Amino acid sequence: MADLERIRREIADEYAAPHNHPWVIGFSGGKDSTLVAHLVFEFLLSIPRSRRTRHVHIVSNDTLVESPLVINHLRQVAADIREAAEVFGLPMSVAITSPEPDKSFWVNLIGRGYPPPNRTFRWCTDRMKIQPTSKYIKSQASVTGQVILLLGVRRNESATRASTVARYDNGERLNRHNDLVECMVFRPIVEMSTKEVWEVLAMNDPPWGGSHGHLIKLYSDATGGECPVMTQKNEVAACGTSSSRFGCWTCTVVDKDRSLEGFVESGFAEFGPxxxxxxxxxxxxxxxxxxxxxxxxxxxxxxxxxxxxxxxxxxxxxxxxxxxxxxxxxxxxxxxxxxxxxxxxxxxxxxxxxxxxxxxxxxxxxxxx
Structure with a gap:
């Protein structure tokens, strides 16, 4: 696959850039962010220890109300990556952020009485997703002055995503983050199709061990996509849309939770309540x-x-x-x-x-x- 080889070269070239700014991979556990983590982990394994000079952070977000099957999958993959990175001696850290308890879904809904989020009053995304991840990114940027954020966004995910990608294209490999001043964004798989993503995952086991079989089954059972890691407010519209349905099981932005319904229909009756x-x-x-x-x-x-x-x-x-x-x-x-x-x-x-x-x-x- 020619595009895949080009992406691998871009990852190698960017990693070899003459600075020490760490990489932060926004990892939601879905197919696109999994592919980015896969390619970066694979790349680190392919180069000598002496060239592994850039630290890589894999950061996920747990809103505390994630779909149970999805968050269990994410935690397991995060643990597998962390363990394999230690075994191989890779300069890699794995972290899962969460909202501060005072900003959690239940404290706002039940404690303060906020009405459930909808499309016009979406109070949840910034408190529960953007702020925890942004705080982590800022903490890393404070050490070296800047970070490179790797995101598994793709142009053909949806019309909304295509519009967002086009808006921030500058003709360069790196784009400046819209909200985080000390952060540049690298989108290595932006031109890949959904079919290509699935082909790579299905034909290649993850370099940290095991297989992508569980991830593939998750999508099959839920017939949905994932809510991506959020780091800026202009991405809020992608949270709780028909094209990104792996997210909070409490989400009332969508009319129906198709992914949770899909899990129940696939035999996970315990999620009915x-x-x-x-x-x-x-x-x-x-x-x-x-x-x-x-x-x-x-x-x-x-x-x-x-x-x-x-x-x-x-x-x-x-x-x-x-x-x-x-x-x-x-x-x-x-x-x-x-x-x-x-x-x-x-x-x-x-x-x-x-x-x-x-x-x-x-x-x-x-x-x-």
Whole structure:
């Protein structure tokens, strides 16, 4: 495959550039980022130790509400890469970032009463995906002055992706990152087709061992794509679209979670309760009886068209959501919310009970969970 050889040469040429800026691979665990990690790992193995002068970071993001099969796959591959890199003595680090507990999905939804995200109020992506990964990238850039971010984006992924790629093409191999000043972006597989990506993965075992069989089966079972690693706000529109469906199981930006439905239809009936909870949360979003009149700032919002915009969920609605979440947690048999998140929710509820002078709010805090 001529394109593959060209990509390998570009990776080699860029790695040999006369500076010590580390590489950071944005790794979502999906097919495209897996191929980038595969090619870079393979390249490092192909050169002598004396030429492995550039450190490579593989960084993933766990929003804490990832689709269970996908996050388990990502963690396993990350562990395999980390172990193999140590065995081969490669200058490689593997990290999985997560949002700060105060910015997690459940703390915002249940604690503060934020309505579930939709296309016009997508409060989740920046807090849960962009900020944790950007923080990691900035920490590496602070050491050497700059980093090279390798992304598995491709021009023909979708019309939206093609437009984004075209907007930032500068005729050079590296493009300046839109939000991170000390970061240049390298997109080695940008011109590859989906068919070519799958051909490479199917015909070549990963250089860290094992096979790509589990990844291929994930896509087959879910009939979907992955939500990519996010590092800039102009990528937010790609999160929760019909073309990128491996993401948060709580995502209400899409009308239907096709990937989770696909897993259930493929025999993973244990994920049915997650799907039910997600659909119920989406269904109550615009229920006026469950929403407060004022925002958390105390303001009443009316648009220029005279449309009243309700505030957060009422205290009782938040209690109702938490009860359903804990019941679902019992059904699936594994944690869906952490103790730290529960403690933060208690704290927020206690603070709100002081501010919101209603009987419902006063009854909220003594309730134990």
């Amino acid at each position: 997650l799907l039910d909870l997600r659909d119920w949360i989406a269904s109550i979003r615009n229920d006026a009886s469950r929403r407060m009149a004022r925002r958390r700032t105390g303001q009443v919002t009316i648009t220029t068209d005279g449309v009243f915009v309700p505030g957060p969920f009422t205290p009782l609605a938040r209690r109702e959501i938490l009860d359903r979440l804990l019941k679902t947690q019992e059904e699936v048999g594994y944690p869906l919310i952490t103790d730290e998140e529960l403690d933060l929710i208690r704290t927020i509820w206690a603070e709100d009970a002081i501010v919101i002078s209603t009987a419902a709010a006063r009854e909220l805090v003594p309730h134990r969970f």
